[in-house]
Amino acid sequence: MFDLSVIGIAYGSLLMLGLLIFLLLTGMQLAFVTGLVALVFTIGWFGVDAMPLITSRMYSFVNGYVFLAVPMFVLMAALLDRSGIAVDLFDAMKKVGRKLRGGVAVQTLVVAVILASMSGVIGGETVLLGILALPQMLRLGYDRKLAIGTTCAGGALGTMMPPSIVLIIYGMTASVSIGELFKAAFLPAAILAGFYVAYVLIRCYLNPSLAPLPSAEEIAADDERDINYLKALFFPGLTVAIVLGSIYTGVASVTEASALGVVGIMLSALIRGELNAEMIKDSAKATMQTCGMIIWIGIGASALVGVYNLMGGIDFVESVILSLSDGHVMTTVLIMMAILLVLGMFLDWVGVALLTMPIFVPIITNLGLDPIWFGVVFCLNMQVSFLSPPFGPAAFYLKSVAPKDISLGEIFSALVPFIALQVVALGLVIAFPQLALWWK
Secondary structure, three states: OOOHHHHHHHHHHHHHHHHHHHHHHHOHHHEEEEEEEEHHHHHHHHHHOOHHHHHHHHHHHHOOOHHHHHHHHHHHHHHHOOHHHHHHHOOOHHHHHHOOOOOHHEHHHHEHHHHHHHHHHHHHHHHHHHHHHHHHHHHHHOOOHHHHHHHHHHHHHHHOOOOOOHHHHHHHHOOOOOOHHHHHHHHHHHHHHHHHHHHHHHHHHHHHOOOOOOOOHHHHHHOOOOOOOHHHHHHHHHHHHHHHHHHHHHOOOOHHHHHHHHHHHHHHHHHHHOHHHHHHHHHHHHHHHHHHHHHHHHHHHHHHHHHHHHHHHHHHHHHHHHHOOOOHHHHHHHHHHHHHHHHHHHHHHHHHHHHHHHHHHHHHHHOOOOOHHHHHHHHHHHHHHHOOOOOOHHHHHHHHHOOOOOHHHHHHHHHHHHHHHHHHHHHHHOOOOOOOOOOO
């Protein structure tokens, strides 16, 4: 067989990239693309005797204890989707914001933050808000783009808000404390949510027609509804307190806290009379589908990165980036951000994290920067990719439940100001690292 090592790391990197792009364009799934390319380069660069390299990388990825937190948080989100907790939470928040211009949009963002703090998965939150909040705002006469953008951007906050699955995968890949990542991400996530709320309130103040106040009849109809506020607010608050409180106080590890969260959601559903065998079965099936995707992408990506590292890939990429940035630290970071933004438009965030972080994090560490801070920066970058065309997944999630007259193009158009706010938040955390390292 042809010895690929004779072409050198520079041409080998180009060949690997070209092969990845070609296979992706054929429609092959990312997990199988990365695994196949890893196999080709392992045999072609090192020979058949190096095959155990791939199996050892696979084993090391799936053997991580902290990885157990991923299915637990996904299961929490699945149970939450199938319970009435989110519906009651949204209804309870109505009376808080109904007399405020833009109040339903603000209420949507507050509920999004609470849901994000309970699960850390964006798909279910975006769909839930698309079902609960978007029709409500459209019925009240809210501006379509404001309603669509608020719903979609709010649903994507699960990317940033602890316990974010993105942060967990980054922590596993970068070998840093996930608990510290959660602490670091809390303030930037709150700032981003605050930007959204401020944007909605300012726009509605400047142009009241964007968000009409409810009529007296609608307020009276809401007042007649019997809402159990203890039931609606207690269970979400308790779940958030258990999960995040146990992590921040050091009472439980991330993995243990995720299991506590699942128990909390199940007990809440049981007390509410909603827990049944069908609900558990559907939630378990959804969890297996999501985690199966993450695991297979992780196996392929970790094998590919492992082979590339042995080829000398990290040193090569570091030298290329540093030569482009002329050794300037901030320019180096900006180049990495540009690479992540481009990759995020075309690849799933799991693939982006597992393919790039094993290469980028050592470079960041060598430059004397904090990998915890870089994790928050990476997470903000992925937040942008969740909303950005052509493949922003949050837009597709919302499209699946939005009224049929709302096109995908209209959703992406509505997201432009929110993407701009995300970029501002990203720039602030890059310029002022203490926003992420406030707790140190």
